Amino acid sequence: MFRDGARKSLWQSEVKKYEGFLARGHRYDVVIVGAGITGISTAYRLQNQGLKCVILEASNIGFGTTGGTTAHLNDFFDTTFEETINKFGLENARLLAEAGKEAMQIFTSNVMKNTIDCDFEHKDAVLFATSEEQVEELEKIFEGAQKVGYQMAYTDSIEYPMGFQKALLIPRQAQFHPLKYIKALAEAFTNAGGTIIDNCIYESHDESDQEVLIHTSQGTVRGGHAVFATHTPPGVNLLHFTTAPYRSYAIAFTLNSEDYPNTLGYDLCNPYHYYRTHIIQGKKMIIAGGEDHKTGHSEDEGACFARLENHCRNYFDINQIQYAWSSQYFEPADGLPSIGVLPSSQGRLFVATGFRGNGMTFGTLSSTILTDLILQRPNRFAKLFDPKRFKPTAGFKSFLKENATVLKDMIGDKINMERINSLLDIEPGKAKVVRYGGQAYAVYSESNGQRHVLKSTCPHAKCEVRWNNAELSWDCPCHGSRFNVNGKMLNGPSTQGLERLE
Ligand SMILES: Cc1cc2nc3c(=O)[nH]c(=O)nc-3n(C[C@H](O)[C@H](O)[C@H](O)COP(=O)(O)OP(=O)(O)OC[C@H]3O[C@@H](n4cnc5c(N)ncnc54)[C@H](O)[C@@H]3O)c2cc1C
Incomplete structure (x- = not known):
């Protein structure tokens, strides 16, 4: 099945294609654009709250980054609690920790309620430092976690073969098969009366006091509200100035031994590497990821795979590389995602973006925040992730740097x-x-x-x-x-x- 690149990710054999036709003139309560983990989780939740929903997908479900992810499910994030305390204050950092726990609970409950067979397993995680500089970073991560009451502890041993100086053990994280999960959730959504339409590209919209008109490649859909679950909102939006696109690389390989790690592993290199084990169609494999860079800013993307493979060969007795693929994610200038009313909207359009490498968690969390906002119910996380929150103090340097690069690229490439x-x-x-x-x-x-x-x-x-x-x-x-x-x-x-x- 199809993904947004020429290479196959190891999840792709599981994608189910939905065929549908747009019922012209039909009005939905909510139109969700995008069928990745964010769109499907949100549509599933809204439909089960009694709203009539349609998902419009440009290609097929899992076509975007959800089909190219590595599917670690974490309640600690690329933006550490310490960074969050510095930028947003202690109370907000505590809220972030609670948001992670809530997302884990929603995910687990979706799996249990629908008896989803998606290889879901709780796993401990290890975060390890291999240099003095990284030890300092690790200690800050630990201190931040202590301040917000998040449980992690130093450990003397890790399952990974890298020589480490100091390591943290983080209990009860998780992993799963992302396409098995969204496929089953999509089925639960359609069984509850929801509609999914493939090959339907959002092109533009009109918003009034009463409704939104979503103009697509297949015609116009009317909705009470609309959600852009497109990873980055389509068209031109303020959020394109506060988030930047990055690519990350992944390989899946078998070993000559049975030394497959049972924990999720993360180093603190720059760019960092992440690891885990998964059995795909009876074959045990390590999935390793990393070598991230800003989209369009590598002279040779093929070399990124070579570097990732060489790095892994230094530590693992690799039998065969089975899969190698890359995908895109979005870095927010201030480190936190944007989930809520789309900037520029009068209140009927919603968005979820800027997840960094934590979209499994934040995509799931988006489903509860967006459902509450659409149903006009209070949500304790809504303010922290408000897409309109941008203030110069948090992430201003990163904002300036990214936008200066955009200008330089735009003009430089033409000249x-x-x-x-x-x-x-x-x-x-x-x-x-x-x-x-x-x-x-x-x-x-x-x-x-x-x-x-x-x-x-x-x-x-x-x-x-x-x-x-x-x-x-x-x-x-x-x-x-x-x-x-x-x-x-x-x-x-x-x-x-x-x-x-x-
Ligand atoms: C290599 C890699 C590894 C990662 N590993 C992890 C991990 O281990 N754990 C974790 O939590 N996160 C991870 N992430 C991040 C995570 O995968 C993403 O944040 C998440 O998949 C985003 O999901 P989404 O549903 O928001 O977007 P997507 O999955 O990208 O889905 C968006 C959908 O919208 C559709 N679309 C776009 N534009 C339109 C349009 N105009 N009209 C109609 N449809 C449209 C697309 O076709 C697509 O199907 C990783 C990211 C990368 C790149």
Whole structure:
């Protein structure tokens, strides 16, 4: 089944395709755009609260990052409690810890209530430091956790073969198979009367006091409210300035021994690595991830896989690499996700984005926050994650840095674009963005010489796309829109593909 890249993730054999037709003129209570963990969890919860919901998905369920995740379920986060205390205060950091616990409970209850077979298992996690600098970082993580009353403890031994100086044991985290989970939850949603429509791209909307009109590639849908569960909101939004797209790489491999770790493992390198074990179709594998970088900012994405593999080969007796894939996530400038009313909306449009590497938890948490907001019930986490909360004190440096990079990329790529006299100048096996006859083109020449020529300017904010040689895609370095070699949109925020020239 399909994902937003040319490589297959190990979860993909489990994706179920839903076919549906848009009932024109039909009005739903809530229109949910996007069928990843966020969209499906939210739709499931809303439908079970008696609201009539439809999910509109540009491709198929699990097409986005949920199909390319590594599915650790944590209640500690990439943004540490210590960082949260410094930026948002102790009370809010405590609330963040409670939010993690609540998400875990919702997830567990979804699994139990629907008897979902998704390889869900509670696991302890270890966080380990391999240098003096990392030890300092680890100690700060511990101190922050102590202050918010989150349970973790130093440990003398870890299951991982890396020489470590100090390590923390964090009990009762979890892991699961993300596509088995969302597939089963999607079924529970449709069994409760919900509708899922595949191959339906959100293009634009109109919002009034009474309703929202969602204009899609299949026609217009009317709803009382709408939720953008698209990982980053489609179209142009303030949130594109406060979150930045990053890519992360994952490989799954078998070992020559039976030394598979039973715990979830995380180092503190920069960029960091994360590990766990999963059995897929009877085969035990270690899933390792890392080598993250800003989207469109690697000269050679293929080399990121090579580095990840070399790193793992240093420590594990690898028998065979079975899968290698990459995917995209969004870094918020202030470290916390945005879940709630979409900035620019009059109150009927909602969003959930900026999850960093914790989207399994925050995607699940979004379902309760958004349901309460739509039903106009109080939710104790809503204020902390309010998408309109942006204030200069928290994350301002990161905000400036990311947006300065966007400007530099946008202008630099246009000025420095290579000029060619013939499209035949692009050799077989190569891809380039070039200026030809006064126009900018993204040209990919297959090894057999067949050329795919697209207009290279991203429809979203007019930046020039860059080639991703690992996933065979054109990636926008500004806000993370991605397109395949035929110009089809793989990831938003763009709502259109790149124009293809025959
Ligand atoms: C390699 C990697 C490993 C990760 N590992 C972990 C982990 O171990 N634990 C963890 O908690 N998090 C992890 N994350 C993060 C986590 O996977 C994501 O945050 C999460 O999957 C996001 O889910 P989502 O439903 O919000 O978005 P997605 O899964 O991306 O779903 C969005 C959906 O919206 C659809 N869509 C987009 N635009 C439109 C449109 N215009 N119209 C209609 N539909 C549209 C897309 O096709 C897509 O299916 C990882 C991320 C990466 C990149």
